[in-house]
Amino acid sequence: MITMDSSLAAMHHQALQRQARQRVDLLDELRAVQNVAKRNFNQRDIAEILVTSQAKVHRMLKAIERRNGNLDLDPEEIILRAFAYDTPREKLVADLKGVTYTFGEEARYPHEGRLPGTWDQVVTAVARGFLTETEFNEVRAAVGR
Known part of the structure; x- marks a missing residue:
């Protein structure tokens, strides 16, 4: 490192x-x-x-x-826009708290693996450094995860 x-x-x-x-x-x-x-x-x-x-x-x-024509705003884009353009972090957290999330699930037969949900985008943002642990925990508490 x-x-x-x-x-x-x-x-x-x-x-x-x-x-x-x-x-x-x-x-x-x-x-x-x-x-x-x-x-x-x-x-x-x-x-x-x-x-x-x-x-x-x-x-x-x-x-x-x-993408089946779906270009709706998702948590990843909210986070990237905030990070890219220095949106106030409080606004970012408030925006993320307002999202209705989907959560990953196992793929149905005959497929294998896991199908990610929009919550996975938030988890990934923490790992990539776009969201702090404190911000993540605040959003997680609001979402009930």
């Missing part, structure tokens, strides 16, 4: 913020593609409107399809 001084810790934090902004930007881009596609434009026209390539639009439409 690397021992970081304050300047390295600051660079690490900035790198995490860049990654969070990239993920949030991707979600915003997916929503834009979905909104234009709902108006029955073809991929080439969507690309022209959104100033991107047809190939990228194709990949994004496939990603939307894999």
